[in-house]
Amino acid sequence: MSDKSVSTLIIDDDPQVAGIHQGFLLAHSGFSVLGVAHTGTEGLEKIEELDPQLVLLDIHLPDINGLQVLQALRQRPGGELRDVFAITADAELSTVRSALAGGVTQYLVKPFSPVEFKRRLDEYLATRQEMARHESTGTPLPQQIIDKFVANVPEVRDRRPVETNLPKGLSHPTLDLVCGYLREHPDDHATIDVAEALGLARVSVRRYLEFLVTEGLASRIARYGSAGRPQHRYRWNS
Structure with missing residues (x-):
């Protein structure tokens, strides 16, 4: 872990x-994880206790919602402002506007792929490093750096495509990952390709892919190799 x-x-x-978020951050040399909270109240307590530089914040929490956490964070008496990534399935315009007004640094709508998440982390880290460099030299920030830091909010994407109860053994978080990968990579993919990219078991990924086919969200394509046996590949239906 880097200092x-x-x-x-x-x-x-x-x-x-x-x-999953913790795994992504730990795999990235530019980030460390101080802790995890599962309610808004616990999150605010850990912010006071651990003093993180960045908060990954879900909007829908069991006690107070993420917007209320954001508001409380900004109103801390004498407390330094913290950067916040809102990471949520909520793409309602009113929620996005409230989050932006609360000063979120990024707003990522689930599902998104690991590649996209890493790209956002890299952009954030590069901007922080650029700002630190200007701070150390006492030089003014160029407009493009200011724009990246205060207005770097991604385009709001479609909401989670499947909100119904899933078949036994399937979960929405993993479904979000599979959907995000297919949407970010528009070509057709073999099950093993998706499984290796997401770090999941091949058998498990096939179940999610087949479920998406039954829901009409993905297509199954037969590709014939030299041995004459078809290989099933999957593609997101845009």
Whole structure:
């Protein structure tokens, strides 16, 4: 762990999703994880206790929502402002506007792929480093750096495509990952390709892919190799 890594707190009510976020951050040399909270109240307590530089904040929490957490964070008496990534399935315009008004640094709508998440982390880290360099030299920030830091909010994407109850053994967080990968990579993919990219079991990924086919969200394509046996590949239906 680098001494210069960005210390991060994760606030998400779903332990599996929080674990996925934690895994991404730990795999990135520029970030460290101070802790995880599963309610808004616990999150605010950990912010006071751990003093993170960055907070990954879900909007829908079991006690107070993420917007209320954001408001409380900004109103801390004498407390230094913290950077906040809103990471949520909520793409309602009113929620996005409220989050932007609360000063979120990024607003990511689930599902998104690991590649996209890493890209956003890299952009954030590069901007922080650029700002630190200007701070150390006492030189004014160029407009493009200011724009990246205060207005770097991604385009709001479609909401989670499947809100119904899932078949036994399937979960929404993993479904979000599979959907995000297919949407970010428009070509057709073999099951093993998706499984290796997401770090999941091949058998498990096939179940999610087949479920998406039954829901009409993905297509199954037969590709014939030299042995004459078809290989099933999957593509997101745009």
